[in-house]
Amino acid sequence: MPDVATDLALTEVAAGVFELRLPIPFEDGLVNVFFFTDGREADLLDCGMNSEESLEAIRRALDHLGAPRLRRLVVTHIHPDHYGAAGALAGDGLADLYMHRLEVPLVHPRYVELEHLVEQVRTYLLVNGVPEEEADVLSNSQRALSQVVKPADAAVQLDGAEHIAMGQHVLRVEWTPGHSPGHVCLHEARSGLLFAGDHVLPELSPNIGLHPQSTPDPLHDYLQGLKRMAALEPALVLPAHGRPFSEVGLRVDALVSHHARRLDQILELVGDEEKSGWQVALDLWGPRENLYEKRLALQEGLAHLQALAVDGRVAKTVTPDAVRWRLT
Numbered sequence: 634m635p636d637v638a639t640d641l642a643l644t645e646v647a648a649g650v651f652e653l654r655l656p657i658p659f660e661d662g663l664v665n666v667f668f669f670t671d672g673r674e675a676d677l678l679d680c681g682m683n684s685e686e687s688l689e690a691i692r693r694a695l696d697h698l699g700a701p702r703l704r705r706l707v708v709t710h711i712h713p714d715h716y717g718a719a720g721a722l723a724g725d726g727l728a729d730l731y732m733h734r735l736e737v738p739l740v741h742p743r744y745v746e747l748e749h750l751v752e753q754v755r756t757y758l759l760v761n762g763v764p765e766e767e768a769d770v771l772s773n774s775q776r777a778l779s780q781v782v783k784p785a786d787a788a789v790q791l792d793g794a795e796h797i798a799m800g801q802h803v804l805r806v807e808w809t810p811g812h813s814p815g816h817v818c819l820h821e822a823r824s825g826l827l828f829a830g831d832h833v834l835p836e837l838s839p840n841i842g843l844h845p846q847s848t849p850d851p852l853h854d855y856l857q858g859l860k861r862m863a864a865l866e867p868a869l870v871l872p873a874h875g876r877p878f879s880e881v882g883l884r885v886d887a888l889v890s891h892h893a894r895r896l897d898q899i900l901e902l903v904g905d906e907e908k909s910g911w912q913v914a915l916d917l918w919g920p921r922e923n924l925y926e927k928r929l930a931l932q933e934g935l936a937h938l939q940a941l942a943v944d945g946r947v948a949k950t951v952t953p954d955a956v957r958w959r960l961t
């Protein structure tokens with residue numbers, strides 16, 4: 634293995650697979666991206682945010698790996714910490730970008746042409762019971778994110794179940810919607826490696842939210858994906874946040890029971906009188922100071938309400954002005 638500079642968080646986590654831990658501007662967490670080397674070329678899974686510090690770390694890592702050229706960039710999903718630097722690394726004369734096709738239509742409204750989505754989110758917040766002042770602030774918070782994302786067009790749009798050569802490995806695309814509609818994990822049966830993105834994290838429960846850019850029933854999607862990933866019985870899970878781990882079955886059981894408990898809690902909060910998603914989220918999590926947390930709480934609460942409605946345990950009514958939930 635080539636010499637690795639001590640200040641570069643680059644580690645060989647499996648044969649020919651190198652994990653680089655990148656900073657996330659505005660947050661104290663780190664995102665893990667993975668290089669796969671093959672001679673003088675390298676492939677990359679996820680790419681961090683579009684910040685000078687992050688891009689410099691990627692360039693230095695490529696240098697240390699003796700791979701001047703990036704051949705493929707695969708992204709697990711288009712959230713800023715996974716896709717942000719895509720436009721600096723992929724595109725004309727640069728790497729080929731691979732992403733799931735359900736992520737493709739999310740990019741433009743989210744990071745390029747924001748006005749329509751800001752308006753759509755504002756309406757979504759209002760019909761779900763968010764007071765107007767807060768809805769204005771929350772719908773506008775989307776604008777800040779577009780600054781750390783430089784989009785690139787996909788050279789390959791994935792459906793799921795493809796095999797992709799990454800360095801000396803051949804990985805199968807596992808479509809795992811829920812956290813994002815086109816989230817993918819990469820799995821290699823031979824080595825037992827599962828690159829899990831945000832789908833299975835060792836410490837956090839990834840945000841599963843119902844919102845204008847989600848799938849219509851993201852919680853059921855997510856739970857089904859968890860069970861499929863557990864059934865693969867990977868030897869080692871390499872997550873996008875936190876440290877690699879084994880025993881995916883235990884982690885999946887913990888995540889599944891976390892959501893089962895939350896579904897029960899929410900069911901108790903929904904009474905015979907109709908409530909908005911915002912009321913349910915406030916009852917469950919209490920008033921939050923942080924606006925971003927408030928929006929996540931609403932989205933997460935709505936994902937659970939929607940799953941309960943799909944299962945026939947809660948009744949959902951809609952008009953142009955309001956979405957309401959009550960016991961069946």
Ligand SMILES: [Zn+2]
Pocket residue numbers: 710712812831
């Ligand atoms: Zn994410």
